[in-house]
Amino acid sequence: MEPVVTPNMPDLVRQQLAADADPLVVKVGTRCLAKPDGSLDEEQVLQIAEQLVKIGAGTTRHVVLVSSGAVGAGIGLLKLTERPTDLPSLQAAAAIGQSHLIEAYNRAFQQHGLLAAQVLMTADDINDRRRYLNLRNAIRALFEYGAIPIVNENDTVRTEELARTVGDNDQLAAMVTNALSAPLLIILTDVEGLYDGDPADENSRVIGMVESIDEKTTGLAVTGTKRGGPILSKGGMQSKLEAAQIATHAGESVILANGRRPNVLVDLMAGEPLGTLIPGQGGRVAERKRWIGFAAQPIGALTLDAGAVRAVEKKGKSLLPIGVIAVTGIFDKGDLVSLIDESGEELARGLTNYDSTDMTKILRQPSEAIAGLLGRSPYSVAVHRNDLALVRDPDPS
Known part of the structure; x- marks a missing residue:
């Protein structure tokens, strides 16, 4: 499928998205917060805080800020x-930079009579259902205060395994968006949005809207940047599109824009038609299936x-053992597993009723x-x- 792109989005549609955005999740990247020499740009922190205060003033809107910058500040x-x-040096830089960042x-929010609440997460907080719900409830309690x-x-405190599991703060922002059922995620980076070429090329143009993320779209995720300086971050446009895919598949919309x-x-x-809008796909997904x-x-x-792919993906049926032709990994009953087709593409995720040993014994069996x-x-x-969630758009054929 060719990605559908338009130079701008009608203002009324964007205005409605903004009006419905409660809570709103904003993710700001390291490069938005760092000076060219890598040190924390406190004036930029002030500007971000002031804008968050302005968009919440006179409304009941709640805002969550997912902020990179701890390692960069360190x-x-x-x-x-x-x-x-x-890893140890990264952890040391994060420990030193995190306190400076928060x-x-x-200080920035106190100027407006508000308090900043530090919420540090690891992959375990997402993967464990109870901790995931506690995290969501804690954020909602902060809203009340x-x-x-x-x-x-x-x-x-993360390990290399956990780092690979979460990915980076782009994915973390998408997970927070899904946990809170936030209608809109704004990802601020150091370019204007998704370009149709390298952002450093003056002939490249920002794509106003991308209706769906596919191979054509991800091919546009170039890594060029208009700013120099030391390498401080680990994301990039590819990471942001992956995060957008997580959020939009659950029904939320995403905007990529220039935080500077x-x-x-x-x-x-x-x-205002700034940046790149990626609207939510289909209807909103139930909370439990968001987690799955x-x-x-x-x-x-x-x-x-x-046959099992058709039954699960197109007919909404449970997965029977007879439709399973291979088992990968070691897992227990109740663990989350990927459901993949014979080409290796993931179509769904679900909570298994059998551990990997038993699953190997009963695969291909009625x-x-x-x-x-x-x-x-x-x-x-x-x-x-009921314990299964689709993670790709079904082939309409």
Whole structure:
């Protein structure tokens, strides 16, 4: 499918998106907050805070800020010339920079009579259902107190495995958006949006709207930048499109825009056609299925034959063992697994009724054979449809 793109979005449509955006999630990237030498740009922190206050003034809108910049701030304070590559040094830079970053936000919001609330997360907080719900409830409680949640990945304590699981703050912002059922996620970066070429090329133009994210769209995610200086961040436009895919598949809309543009948040919330809008796909997804499909990360995978793919994806049916042709990874009953087709493409995620050992014994077998193979038959399905969420758009053919 060719990506549908338009130079601008009608103001009334954007205005309606902004009006419905409660809560609103804003993600600001490291390059939006760093000076060319890598140190924290406190004036930019002030500007971001002032804009968040303005878009909430006179309304009941709640705002969550997902902010990168801790590692970058630490790099600046330590006077390093580039981002460390080993985990202990990254953790040290994050520990030093995080306190500096949150202090800057707190000073900025205190000027408006508000408090900044530090919320540090790891992959475990997303993957564990109870902790995921506690996190959501904690953020909602902060809303009631009138505080501004400042969310960041807990770089100081994460392991390499957890770092790979979460990805970066772009994905974290999408997960927070889904957890709160926030209608709109604004991702601020150091370019105007998604370009039809390299942002450094003066002939490239910003794409006003992308109706869906596919291979054609992701091919536009070039890594060029208009700013120099040390390498401080680990994201890029590819990461932002992956985050947008997480949010839009659950029904939320995403805008990619330039965080260095004066009053960008105020103008976006007024419906100005800035940046790149990626509207939500289809209807809103139920909260539990948001967690299954777009928050928690799979431990293993089940490969489905063509018949099982059709049953799960097009007919909304449960996954039967007879439709499973391969098992990948080691997992327990109740763990989240990917459901993939024979080409290796993920179509859904679900909570398995059987561990990997038992699943290997009953794959390709009819449900009535389970008792004879395992000595028991607690479930007739491998993954029940109520514990399953689609993560790709079904082929209409």
